[in-house]
Amino acid sequence: MTDKKNLGRVxxxxxxxxxxxxxxxxxxxLNSVPALYILAIRFLGAAVILxxxxxxELKKIDRGYIRGGVVMGVILLAAYCFQTFGLPLTTPGKNAxxxxxxxxxxxxLYWFIIKKRPDKYNVIAGVVCLAGIGFISLDNHFxxxxxxxxxxxxxxxxxxxxVICGAVVEERSPILVSMLQFAVAGVLAAIMALIFQPAPTHIPVSTVWVLVFLTVMSTALCLSLQIFGQKHTPTAQASVIMTFEAVFGAATSVLFYGETLTLRLVIGFLLTFAAVLISETKLGFFRKKATAASAKETITTESETVELNQTGGNNP
Structure with missing residues (x-):
């Protein structure tokens, strides 16, 4: 069990x-392949792998699987489109x-949908996150x-x-749901690419290998790693680990992309990272530490009291 927990974190x-x-x-x-073609390749390739x-497990597929896969696939494609089209207009670190x-x-969103109010940590995280976004994104003219x-x-x-994924995956196979959403997103991306963007005429060999990496590693493999990791890692720890995606993205951008880190950008990154940690962990680590320290102090005080009683202590 310990080995699985360690492997889950890794x-x-x-x-x-x-x-x-x-x-x-x-x-x-994106310098040599239009965005929609990249998304079509990634999603269709990942769907085939899954x-x-x-x-x-294909025999398990029913209307619930198909309906969930279609909805998730459409939203996933929309999210990736905004991210991919926004990427050339900003930097990889800020994008991450x-x-x-x-x-x-x-x-x-849960508050809006099921009327469940966010707790105080969610509210604090929201305020900190807005401050981080301001430092990262706002220019001198706000x-x-x-x-x-x-x-x-x-x-x-x-x-x-x-939010939708949480409802769809419940009591269903994550692999099948992911396969269906990738298939839907891939088909839609391919159709949109053929309609709205010119097909790439020359793709360098290096770019082909990058596309293979994005399809196999970033899409299919990472999903499997995430599913396995979350299964064998406590939720709070898993959430903390997952926040490092943005840190690795920014670090890679600085090291290999040449992104310049200004003081304002660093403050924005730190605030955003702190907001995600607060929202995901609710500062459970610090509260546990405080509880453990309080318990230790109580035990020490009780031990001293027992010792004083046994030796006469300060009794007159």
């Missing part, structure tokens, strides 16, 4: 690392951090750039996708 870290690197790879790929993995705000948005704006819409759609 799986989540690996998934976040691959996703973080993918922000820069996507930006580079079809091979979950072939034995602004995308991560979906974690903060989810509780407020306006948000087009690329950052598109990325924020992407973050909202990811939050919607997560």
């Amino acid at each position: 799986s989540l870290f690996l998934a976040t690392l691959i996703w973080g690197v993918s922000f820069v790879l996507m930006d580079l790929t 079809l091979a993995v979950g072939a034995r 951090f602004l995308t991560s705000v979906y974690c903060v948005m989810v509780p407020f 306006a948000i750039g087009l690329g950052d704006g598109l990325t924020l819409i992407c973050g909202f759609l990811y939050a919607v996708h997560m």
Whole structure:
């Protein structure tokens, strides 16, 4: 069991690392392949891979699977479109951090849908997140750039996708649901690509390998790693690990993309990261530490009292 827990944590870290690197790879790929063609290749390729993995479970597919797969596929494609079209208009690091705000948005969406009020940690996270977005995106005229704006819409759609995913996946195979949503997103992306964008005439070999990486590693493998990792890792720990996707994205952008880190951008990144941590963990780690310290102090005090009683202590 301990080995599975450790492997679960490693799986989540690996998934976040691959996703973080993918922000820069996507930006580079857009130089030679139109966005919709990239999405079509990624989603259809991932659907085929998951079809091979979950072939034995195909008999489980019913109307519920199909309905959920269609809804999730449409929303997933919309989110990726906003993210991918926003990426060339901003930087991979900003794109990564602004995308991560979906974690903060989810509780407020639940409030809107099922009337469940966000707790105080969600509210605090929302305020901190807004401050982080301001430092990252607002210019001297307090306006948000087009690329950052598109990325924020992407973050909202990811939050919607997560809420719907929670309802669809319940008592259903995650592999089958993912396969169906990838298939729907891939087919729609291919149709839109043929209608709205010119087909790429020359794709460099290096770009082909990047597309293979994005399809196999960033889409199909990372999903499997996430599912396995979350199954064998406590929710609070899994949430903390998943927030590092934005950190890896920003680090890769600085190291390999040449993004310049200004003080204002660093503050924005730190605030956004803190907001996600607050929303996902509710500062459980610090509260547990405080509880443990209080318990230790109580035990020490009781031990001293017993010792004083045994030796006469300060009795007159």
